[in-house]
Amino acid sequence: MTRVLPLLALLLALAVNALAEPVASPIPIGVAVATTSNVALFGEEQVNGAKIAEAVLNAKGGVNGTPFKILYQDTAGDEAGAINAFQSLITAKVVGIVGPTLTQQAFAADPIADRAKVPVIGPSNTAKGIAQIGPYVGRVSAPMTDVAPNSLKYVLSVDPKIKKVAVMFAQNDAFCTSETGIFQEAIKNLGLETVTIQKFQTTDTDFTTQVTAVLGAGADMVVISGLAADGGNLVKQLRQLGYQGPIVGGNGFNSTNMLPVCGPLCEGILVAQAYSAQADNAVNKLFVEKYQEAYKKMPPQFAAQAYAAVQVVVEALAKVEKDSGKKITAMELAEVRELLNKNLQNATFLTPMGEIALDADGEVHQKTFFVSQIKMNPDGKTGAYVIVN
Template sequence: MDMVNHRLSGLLATGVWLLTGCTQPNSGTTGVAPESPNQTTTGSNTGTAIAIGIGVAQTSNVALLGQEQVAGAKLAEKYFNDQGGINGTPIRLVFQDTAGDEQGAINAFQTLITKDKVVGIVGPTLSQQAFSADPIADRAKVPVLGPSNTAKGIPQIGEFVARVSAPVAVVAPNSVKAALKLDPKIKKVAVFFAQNDAFSKSETEIFQQTVKDQGLEVVTVQKFQTTDTDFQTQVTTALNLKPDLVIISGLAADGGNLVRQLRELGYKGTIIGGNGLNTSNIFSVCKALCDGILIAQAYSPEHPGTINKAFRDAYFEQYKKEPPQFSAQAFAGVQVFVEALKTVDQKAKVAQKPLGDLRISLNQQVLAGNYNTPLGEISFTPEGEIVQKEFYVAQIKMEPDGKNGKFTFLK
């Protein structure tokens, strides 16, 4: 339905508070933010909106993941504004680029908190960034929902930090079990991981433990950097040990190049990619050689439910392909904030609540709620860990042209 035009009355305080890094200023600014000339609100002509921050990687090598998160967040903005926003008040997503390093995430979070005055933040893209940026939001008492932060220890950063991305310890083992089901003869495993990325280091620990638990042998562990493009030394060392299975924990760009070089140098066995390779953007990196990669996922486009159908249809209409996990998780992050804000608003209008108070109330409601998202039904532990029931394993199937492909979900 069309967005209801609704202008809330009341004056917005003009004082600007500075982030000290230790305490939350007692601001009189309300939770409804005025629109700046370069920011638009989807589906509404009203001059006020509730600002939600999206702090993800739009540039750098991490942008292959962050671009999918931007797409999912924008679809959520339109969808929920078309549904009436926060009980008649639209939301406005404010985007800040975290780029690919810790300082980029810190800068983005500080801007979202102090300048953009958002009620909450969906971000950042990497766990490595979250360990640096999330404490800033936690000290300022601004709720954060990690859309792709699966490393161990994320919810423990602080009481204002939660995630809609299932931890790697829950998801990663599924792909190893799927590989063994497809090829019971697998015995020897070569492991590759990006040593400069917190998520990859956390994920490889889970993978290596799962391999041991399944009675397999880790014949080598090879390290690389997320900025690397040449893996010939590591690949040659691994292939000399004749592994039956290769497991890669890295990002899309480096991981895709590693897959390509493994195949070019003669490896014909099974490859498992970690969550960093869980994007269709990898197709342009390893092209036809992406075919056959196994990846565990926390989302399936085929999941039943009204909200996932709406999300899937909207994504397909715009991009002419099935939605990926990173888009679904970003959508879910916005959805959780929207539904929690609607509940808060029913108790006391968010337009009249001081921003600091609204952020606290929002965080409390986020953790208390249950949400039927594209990921399925989710909720949170008191510590901010996602509670999710359904997980999947997909295999990449490339088209004959070697450029296009899709994730085929294993039964």
């Protein structure tokens, strides 16, 4: 017996060791965004932002001296693509996932990570209910309830005579249907009248029917919840068919990749934003400097939010090490994922968007929002989001 016990203990230790999954070095962090399909208009900016985060934060020592490595997976534009990307990253043993690009994809893919107990940080999911998908789901992208109404208030401050609003939205996208609900409520609260509600699909390219209805209703403001390609084409057709009043776009209009779609006719579109490249904090200044160095342009909102998403994961990992007194790479993967998730809640971070707080649900709380107006360059393809408020 006295000889058998140590042998049993050894066998048990070997078995446990075989089950235990260590964390690789460099520490793998997943980024699952769209780099193909129409949704890549956003995803491309997200990859750009994540790459700057990887370079800047690793240059500062990564996670307390251990470098991290981003594993990228393309989600393409639909739910199935997001699910596949998430599954690949979970199998690749990432500690957490930044993604996906769309709310529509998050509602499908996030529950899979949540069940596997892999923390998810949404970099651009702005509909209601994202952080409530599960205990392992949070976001750094402020919900449209906080952001969208700012643009309507701004338009009214410039032109208080506006009364009749046409609302247009893509009915096949969860973010667009959530955002239009928020816009419609804000329109009511501001004492404006909704004269028509027009629906379309994010895959549509011809908006003649909807534009004709908007013109017929005599709207003096148009408010659109769409994505970049459909949104750009819709604006183009509104202007071509003679609509001259203000156009307010939602978060889907926040990509500079929309500008070649409506071209010179993008001029003047108003969009509320969760980011200003001019924000005067040290984190943002370094981000803007490195982004400009790499891409020769100012960073857009989706790049800044992707940077912030990677940053909060890295800072939370550093906190895990501090609290446990162990290196991440000496811990078990499941334990790291659980502790990382805990540290992504009830925590504040200084990001390019200023200070943000993630609450006990992983929901983000941000202090400052902006309204920008699109100013096109003479080339008719590029332009800038000029902060007006």
